[in-house]
């Protein structure tokens with residue numbers, strides 16, 4: 001039986017203009033009258049220990065979430081620990097190649113059975129009293145040799161549901177959860193053109209931050225702060241004609257790249273557009289990721305073409321050097337950003353040939369979080385380093401210089417946001433239509449958490 005506070009469906013719709021209407025010269029981010037999205041969010045959700053406890057009990061213990069990639073456990077006997085708040089889940093590949101997951105606890109007296117990641121397991125041995133479990137989670141051994149005399153009977157590790165999509169391993173501790181395919185709604189079909197499972201992880205970095213995990217999600221699912229926090233990006237991204245789609249639990253927007261924002265004052269020269277695009281997305285043209293090098297003089301723009309056309313040609317040439325997969329793709333899918341939020345904590349920046357995943361996790365208090373940043377590249381089929389096992393690195397804020405200008409700008413403002421959320425005069429966050437994806441996330445949080453009346457979203 002599904003819990004009464006799990007998702008039951010809701011309104012979905014697009015905010016105009018639609019994906020097929022990119023050229024429309026109308027303001028986007030205007031909700032159609034029939035689309036109601038929460039716009040007043042209680043500030044206490046970001047600071048309250050009670051709310052955080054509800055999230056642990058009713059969200060993280062009941063929702064599908066990305067634990068790792070399939071490449072993290074590519075061989076039988078590989079394992080990977082996924083931590084989300086106080087919960088810890090071990091994902092492993094058993095001796096038949098099946099992906100399994102278990103709550104990270106020994107049924108004897110509760111020790112965590114595995115930490116970190118590794119490979120070569122034939123069985124799992126608890127470090128406390130050496131009870132042993134096969135890779136299907138069943139207790140094994142005999143009473144004489146394994147001190148099992150008097151044990152309560154056959155027992156197993158506590159299983160966690162698993163599913164895969166796009167090369168990612170999803171887990172859900174709820175034994176009564178819906179199938180992953182149902183949870184993901186239309187996203188696998190909509191993202192099929194990308195072929196995400198074929199990409200290789202080139203970076204996996206974790207950054208502790210002094211703010212609530214939802215503060216980070218909020219910042220990464222709206223483009224409303226571009227003009228204030230990342231003004232340099234107005235030269236290359238149209239944050240006005242960025243249509244938002246609300247599915248049921250998940251949301252997306254599509255942001256045109258290689259064109260200036262209508263909010264940008266003054267003329268954007270071809271040289272400026274080239275420099276900003278190369279600095280932020282040059283890796284899509286085969287250049288170094290987030291390079292701070294001089295980007296050089298822009299390539300010539302042929303008669304009758306624009307700098308966006310030139311960038312599209314450059315990206316096409318790079319993609320063609322990898323393989324024929326995107327040879328027939330239209331310009332829109334070649335250069336623009338397909339930006340997805342998979343509820344609750346995964347945000348994807350999807351481009352042809354490259355995508356980034358940012359995953360937020362709660363920290364030790366409501367004022368702390370972990371941000372996991374992954375980069376994935378499509379590599380040629382015969383590339384010698386296809387599908388490497390991701391290596392996790394812990395970052396400090398001072399290490400962010402290699403990520404270009406955008407991320408440090410975000411992190412500075414997130415710290416301020418968390419500080420402000422504690423001020424007693426702030427009752428609600430007040431969202432604009434451009435921030436509808438945040439409102440939708442909180443609606444879904446209400447479904448999962450079924451909070452007390454005084455903590456619910458106002459009508």
Ligand code: FES
Pocket residue numbers: 106107108109110111126127128129130131
């Ligand atoms: S707690 Fe695991 S064997 Fe005792």
Ligand SMILES: [Fe+2]
Pocket residue numbers: 219225229230406410
């Ligand atoms: Fe930002």
